[in-house]
Amino acid sequence: MRDSTDTTGAAAKAPHGIAEVARSAGVSSRTLRHYDAIGLLPATAVGDGGLRRYDDRALVRLQRILLLRGLGLGLPEIRRVLDGEQDDVTALTAHVAWLERERDRLARQLAAVRTTITRIEQGEDMNATDTFDGFDQTKFKQEVEERWGADAWDRGARWWESKDADAKRAFQAEQRAIAEDAAALAASGAAADSAEADALARRQFAWLAQATPPAELTADRFRTLADMYVQDERFTHAYEWAGAGASRALRDAMHALADRGL
Template structure:
């Protein structure tokens, strides 16, 4: 039994453009191609697509996914390894959520005591490092050069400020403040300045970064567990900021 591309898109949530790209790069070939170039996928191809999506969620790029799939010979063993990786990522995200929640509680209680290392439990930058390196090479080079100049103490301070900014945004969301409100935009200005310490975002790249927060699996998971709706709220606020402050429309 096989399924046409449209049905595969419906079941998986993957766009037809993505499936065509996977075909073009040799990552996922259809089982057959019918009249007019209509692609059909069998169960084997659907399982391969599942594994591709799992590895994308784990932060692998397409080239790395291709190498992994080409090196696998036992499908059951491979899926067990993916399951293990997903469970490890779930545990890491759970730890990260608790880290941010502790920060929220401490800020609400005006408690500045405690071990500062607890602010960063569960953070893993490998996923974002690889994505930045492949998708935004120019910004990656800027951030890498900036990172080499930053002391460990400065890096700790920047991470703490970023965590605090996230919790303040969650407070604005709970209070019902719109993304374009002055208070929310003031927070986005702080976030923009934080990002600018590492690389120079323009209107397009800053708005795109906001979309990454809303669309990327690990980032969205973190934001949503801090406060439901926070990922989209942050993304929209960054879009407004980019349009108003970075596009040159306001002079």
């Protein structure tokens, strides 16, 4: 798929530079280079200085990678899926069906929250059915088990229940402090591989490691969690309350740390 040199012909075949692709897809150039290095998304052409360029087919593949990451698949699983399928249209049609289900679920959640606001303002009693329409916490359990093993959810739940009230408050306070620092990082415009971003990512790793055995908190899992902070609204709000761009700044910092090695 790759040309060894970026000749005029190669550039014509691959009109999209890495900076353009990264900006449009909402990922870092470092992430694209990592995808290239592991063979998940090889650049179509590489010119002098290692400048990567991509053709339209590569853009389609990246779109599918991002969609599959949104479904919670790790990079090895995504590569197996993509390499085992030849028909992009069929695969993307399946993605469309999933996205439509997500759109409907979000619409129901939005309506439920608006109803809750109205009832609070008007002093009306809550209705359990309306209040939780579109909220399915069992989906969390299924996603965690599919990603990280059948007992991952139960182990996490047991860990949380083993903590006393003070420990739980301290854990939650650290998460809020990380969110505030992520918002500050976003506002500063510091690069994902800056000292500030590195410190933030290491702090997030230490926070996650409290509940996850160190041997299981791999670079791939760390990246997957980072992506979830941006792609899954159930996680995004835990950081974006502190300031716009907080979840993306944290994600990029975590990716950069994972790329360097945890």
